[in-house]
Amino acid sequence: MSSPKVQLRLNGIRKSFPGKEAATQVLDGLTFDIHERDFVSIIGPSGCGKTTVFNIIAGLVDPDDGVMLYRGQEVESLRGRVGYMMQKDLLFPWRTVLDNVLLGLETKGIDPKRALDTAREYLSTFGLSGFENAYPKALSGGMRQRVALIRTLVLDPDILLLDEPFSALDYQTRLYLEGILMEAVETFHKTVILVTHDIDEAVALSKRVVVLSQRPARVKAVHDIALNEHSPIAARSDPRFSGYFHTLCAELDIQTRKSA
Amino acid sequence: MTETAQIAKTAAPARPREKKRRNVFDSLIGRSALQILAVVGFFLLWEAAVRWGWLSAFLVGQPSGVLRNLIGSIANGSLFTDTGFTIFEAILGFAFGTVIGSVIGLALWYSIFVARLVEPFIAAINSVPKIALAPIIILWFGTGLLSKVALAISLTSIVALITAYQAAKDADKDLQALLFSMGASKQHIFKRVIAPSTLPAIIATFRINIGFALVGAVVGEFISSQHGLGHVIYVASSLYDLNTVWAGLFTLMLVGFLFYHLVEVTERWLLPWKQQQGGTQINV
Ligand SMILES: Nc1ncnc2c1ncn2[C@@H]1O[C@H](COP(=O)(O)OP(=O)(O)OP(=O)(O)O)[C@@H](O)[C@H]1O
Ligand SMILES: [Mg+2]
Numbered sequence: 001m002s003s004p005k006v007q008l009r010l011n012g013i014r015k016s017f018p019g020k021e022a023a024t025q026v027l028d029g030l031t032f033d034i035h036e037r038d039f040v041s042i043i044g045p046s047g048c049g050k051t052t053v054f055n056i057i058a059g060l061v062d063p064d065d066g067v068m069l070y071r072g073q074e075v076e077s078l079r080g081r082v083g084y085m086m087q088k089d090l091l092f093p094w095r096t097v098l099d100n101v102l103l104g105l106e107t108k109g110i111d112p113k114r115a116l117d118t119a120r121e122y123l124s125t126f127g128l129s130g131f132e133n134a135y136p137k138a139l140s141g142g143m144r145q146r147v148a149l150i151r152t153l154v155l156d157p158d159i160l161l162l163d164e165p166f167s168a169l170d171y172q173t174r175l176y177l178e179g180i181l182m183e184a185v186e187t188f189h190k191t192v193i194l195v196t197h198d199i200d201e202a203v204a205l206s207k208r209v210v211v212l213s214q215r216p217a218r219v220k221a222v223h224d225i226a227l228n229e230h231s232p233i234a235a236r237s238d239p240r241f242s243g244y245f246h247t248l249c250a251e252l253d254i255q256t257r258k259s260a
Numbered sequence: 261m262t263e264t265a266q267i268a269k270t271a272a273p274a275r276p277r278e279k280k281r282r283n284v285f286d287s288l289i290g291r292s293a294l295q296i297l298a299v300v301g302f303f304l305l306w307e308a309a310v311r312w313g314w315l316s317a318f319l320v321g322q323p324s325g326v327l328r329n330l331i332g333s334i335a336n337g338s339l340f341t342d343t344g345f346t347i348f349e350a351i352l353g354f355a356f357g358t359v360i361g362s363v364i365g366l367a368l369w370y371s372i373f374v375a376r377l378v379e380p381f382i383a384a385i386n387s388v389p390k391i392a393l394a395p396i397i398i399l400w401f402g403t404g405l406l407s408k409v410a411l412a413i414s415l416t417s418i419v420a421l422i423t424a425y426q427a428a429k430d431a432d433k434d435l436q437a438l439l440f441s442m443g444a445s446k447q448h449i450f451k452r453v454i455a456p457s458t459l460p461a462i463i464a465t466f467r468i469n470i471g472f473a474l475v476g477a478v479v480g481e482f483i484s485s486q487h488g489l490g491h492v493i494y495v496a497s498s499l500y501d502l503n504t505v506w507a508g509l510f511t512l513m514l515v516g517f518l519f520y521h522l523v524e525v526t527e528r529w530l531l532p533w534k535q536q537q538g539g540t541q542i543n544v
Contacts, residue, residue, distance in 0.1 A: 058441035080443025094533045107442045
């Protein structure tokens with residue numbers, strides 16, 4: 001098997017935030033690769049800087065040091081090219097479901113008629129037809145998350161950054177949305193970086209898992225996950241699933257023991 | 261104790277599911293009836309008190325006199341002219357003041373530098389009791405329409421400015437970040453996040469500013485004018501004609517009340533995503 005092509009490379013990314021007394025070092029020379037059509041999960045202790053990594057990739061935060069290479073070219077950030085689904089669903093309360101989905105397309109200046117067709121198509125694919133004109137307030141948590149996911153996907157971004165997209169949902173809804181996500185990723189050939197607290201989810205969905213250390217975060221390990229099954233439910237009953245699960249648990253456990 | 265618990269247990273499911281018991285008057289008609297009753301009662305009491313000599317008609321006026329006065333001024337048309345003048349001044353003052361203030365307040369969002377520079381000046385201007393400016397404003401703008409509108413603008417614009425600026429500053433940072441990550445420009449963020457999220461606050465200033473605009477118009481009329489409800493009230497009170505004063509005041513009250521409801525309708529129309537809830541109005 002030929003070595004996969006690197007789509008995004010983070011090299012020696014450092015970031016500290018100024019604090020009251022001393023600055024907090026958050027990222028301490030973070031280095032990892034994302035391949036073309038990769039599905040990478042980033043796991044690590046709470047507060048270690050996972051969201052900060054996403055903010056840097058998306059151009060919301062400037063790193064103190066380090067470089068980012070996109071398909072071999074140095075870039076400042078991937079602003080405008082990523083689909084960033086933040087930890088909160090961040091639906092615009094004054095916009096209907098349809099208008100929320102249209103938000104990114106408007107920003108990109110896509111022809112309104114075409115944008116409307118695309119948005120409607122996605123909504124019906126994700127089982128949300130009939131809710132186009134509802135306001136976010138009237139939706140359940142799972143539906144809100146689905147709308148946020150559609151809003152991210154419909155942009156057709158080069159890379160999806162998903163920051164704990166399903167962590168606030170019940171197990172059943174989460175499995176369902178994981179399935180929807182996997183289908184969409186396969187259909188549209190997307191590259192995904194997923195931040196999650198859920199090792200279970202990381203193993204079931206990803207091709208690779210990046211484990212970050214306690215703050216200041218460095219890459220502790222990168223694991224390739226090779227499961228035969230890729231639907232979220234089937235993957236969880238794959239014979240190799242529990243092996244990966246325990247390896248990753250062990251790695252995070254060491255972290256927590258150290259901090260305790 | 262066990263006995264009562266038993267009774268409660270058996271009685272509870274047997275009772276048919278009834279709607280939560282509501283007050284007999286807790287309906288639109290019931291409430292209106294109570295409200296009208298209260299108003300009518302108040303005026304009857306007032307009238308009776310004057311007729312029986314408990315209160316002096318000279319000092320407090322008399323409802324029947326007020327009514328006669330109102331009918332008279334409706335018949336000769338002067339009520340409409342005066343009300344028209346005051347409404348016109350207040351509406352112009354309200355519209356210009358609110359628009360000017362909101363636009364400046366929102367514009368300040370664009371430049372943190374300018375905003376920080378002018379913040380103390382805004383605070384200083386805000387702390388001046390604008391009514392104290394009335395004599396100068398009349399000196400500058402004359403005794404006609406313009407001075408009343410200017411006075412109303414001086415009151416309303418600063419409220420709108422401060423509210424709009426604060427609301428723009430408070431707009432959800434995460435929504436802005438989300439758009440920014442999509443590659444949105446500053447104008448785009450303004451249009452998609454700042455403008456819509458400040459709208460509720462700006463509409464809230466409508467309620468306050470309607471009161472302020474009327475204050476501006478009436479105070480302007482007090483100082484110098486030939487028309488308007490403020491003029492009517494001022495002249496009548498200098499002649500100890502309390503009934504005319506009340507007629508003017510009640511008309512002003514009615515005008516404020518109607519404006520207030522106009523704002524509610526506007527709000528419902530502009531903010532369909534907001535649940536309607538009773539607002540509060542500050543009357544100065
Ligand atoms: N804008 C900021 N200013 C100051 N400190 C910040 C800022 N953003 C993040 N931090 C700090 O950086 C550290 C990492 O934050 P980050 O949100 O990246 O963690 P995380 O790994 O996503 O945590 P969680 O798993 O709980 O979401 C935290 O200690 C946080 O307080
Ligand atoms: Mg986070």
